[in-house]
Amino acid sequence: MILTLLRRDLAQFFPFTGSGAALPTVFFIAVAMLFPFAVGPDANLMAKTGGGVVWIAALLAAILPLEKLVARDIDLGFFDQLKLRGMAEEAMMAVRLLAHWLSFGPPLLLATFPAAALLKIEGETLRLLLLGLAAGTPGLAAIGLMIAALTASLRAGAALSGLLLIPLALPILIFGAGALARADVASLGFVGAISLLLVAIAPFAAGAAIRAAREN
Amino acid sequence: MQAAKPSLTAENLACRRGERLLFRRLSFRLEAGAACHMTGANGAGKTTLIRAVAGLTTPYAGSVTRAGTLALLDERSGLDPDLPLGRALAFWAQIDGIGHLALENCCDRLGLGNLIDVPVRYLSTGQKKRAALARVLGQGASVWLLDEPLSGLDTASQGLVSDLVREHCQGGGIALIASHQPLDVPGMTSFAIEDFAPAEAEEEA
Numbered sequence: 001m002i003l004t005l006l007r008r009d010l011a012q013f014f015p016f017t018g019s020g021a022a023l024p025t026v027f028f029i030a031v032a033m034l035f036p037f038a039v040g041p042d043a044n045l046m047a048k049t050g051g052g053v054v055w056i057a058a059l060l061a062a063i064l065p066l067e068k069l070v071a072r073d074i075d076l077g078f079f080d081q082l083k084l085r086g087m088a089e090e091a092m093m094a095v096r097l098l099a100h101w102l103s104f105g106p107p108l109l110l111a112t113f114p115a116a117a118l119l120k121i122e123g124e125t126l127r128l129l130l131l132g133l134a135a136g137t138p139g140l141a142a143i144g145l146m147i148a149a150l151t152a153s154l155r156a157g158a159a160l161s162g163l164l165l166i167p168l169a170l171p172i173l174i175f176g177a178g179a180l181a182r183a184d185v186a187s188l189g190f191v192g193a194i195s196l197l198l199v200a201i202a203p204f205a206a207g208a209a210i211r212a213a214r215e216n
Numbered sequence: 217m218q219a220a221k222p223s224l225t226a227e228n229l230a231c232r233r234g235e236r237l238l239f240r241r242l243s244f245r246l247e248a249g250a251a252c253h254m255t256g257a258n259g260a261g262k263t264t265l266i267r268a269v270a271g272l273t274t275p276y277a278g279s280v281t282r283a284g285t286l287a288l289l290d291e292r293s294g295l296d297p298d299l300p301l302g303r304a305l306a307f308w309a310q311i312d313g314i315g316h317l318a319l320e321n322c323c324d325r326l327g328l329g330n331l332i333d334v335p336v337r338y339l340s341t342g343q344k345k346r347a348a349l350a351r352v353l354g355q356g357a358s359v360w361l362l363d364e365p366l367s368g369l370d371t372a373s374q375g376l377v378s379d380l381v382r383e384h385c386q387g388g389g390i391a392l393i394a395s396h397q398p399l400d401v402p403g404m405t406s407f408a409i410e411d412f413a414p415a416e417a418e419e420e421a
Contacts, residue, residue, distance in 0.1 A: 001311055004307065004310045004311055005311070008296075008307050012296070075292065076292055076293070076294055076295075076296070076297075077290060077292030077293065077294045078294050080270075080272055080288065080290075080292070080294070081288065081294040081308070082311075083271075083272060084270060084271075084272075084286045084287065084288050085285075085311060085312070085355075214267070214272050214273055215273055215274070216234075
């Protein structure tokens with residue numbers, strides 16, 4: 001049952017199979033592409049600030065899929081049908097979290113290579129950037145899922161979720177981008193720890209949110 | 217699949233929507249083979265009752281006891297709009313653990329055979345309803361909760377729903393049906409949800 005659900009969720013969200021699901025990755029590269037145009041082609045400046053830009057691009061890209069993440073399936077009665085078959089909301093949300101991360105984390109990591117080339121990020125910085133994103137994207141996905149579930153029953157939910165994600169993602173951004181400035185792997189440990197905590201909480205928070213959404 | 221005998225009991229049930237009390241002191245008991253038809257005006261609380269009985273919402277007061285597996289049909293089909301009908305139904309068939317052949321039989325029974333390759337979002341209201349009925353039929357649950365199963369269906373399909381409910385109940389199943397239209401099911405009990413609406417004085421209290 002869980003595997004069937006995971007396959008379905010992945011088909012919904014994965015780039016090029018789901019509807020418009022490649023958008024976050026394309027958007028991510030587009031932001032990285034814009035930056036040199038905006039600040040000029042100074043290789044030194046770009047190498048210094050580029051890592052932070054990639055982090056901001058990743059954060060913005062994480063906002064894009066939120067609209068469809070939970071609200072659509074609530075409207076479809078999809079979670080209700082699963083509930084009737086005895087599945088807990090927490091399990092549905094855990095599967096959704098995994099599918100969401102798989103459809104957004106790894107593609108983003110791959111897209112970091114062209115983005116890094118555009119921003120002249122190389123060597124050790126690129127390594128730290130990739131490690132940081134690998135540690136941070138599960139956390140971003142977890143925040144996104146919680147917010148999507150909480151705002152699913154609100155009319156202005158989509159716009160609100162973007163606003164909510166930014167402050168909640170700040171710790172990940174600070175430690176993730178901070179690791180680049182100081183070339184310090186220890187803060188990546190913090191990113192990983194924050195991510196783990198968020199991933200552990202998210203299915204419960206999101207599950208409670210979709211249960212509460214039924215009551216109104 | 218059905219271990220014990222199915223039964224569905226509501227005791228002293230009360231539900232509200234927002235601040236408004238919709239009904240109270242509603243009790244019923246359905247045993248294996250029973251069909252029950254619930255009538256009521258729009259907004260009287262039929263859907264609210266069905267969802268409370270399904271365990272999706274918590275009733276304001278009272279309790280629901282269920283034995284057996286549940287199937288729910290409401291205005292939301294639960295079928296992915298972007299997928300072809302066959303694949304959308306196949307997902308639920310996989311979840312419910314029924315085979316390809318059984319699913320095909322359900323589709324044929326509901327006249328969906330030639331719609332298998334059509335994306336769900338292109339289906340008409342009636343076709344979607346029949347698709348959702350195929351999902352319910354395929355699920356093989358012992359308790360059917362049908363919210364407006366006849367709305368949007370043509371006369372022939374309406375007769376088919378009555379047939380399906382009759383067969384389900386003859387096979388020892390339970391059906392609770394909320395509908396404005398009559399169903400042709402022998403031995404079906406019925407009640408009007410308005411009979412349980414609170415008196416005005418009571419509502420203000």
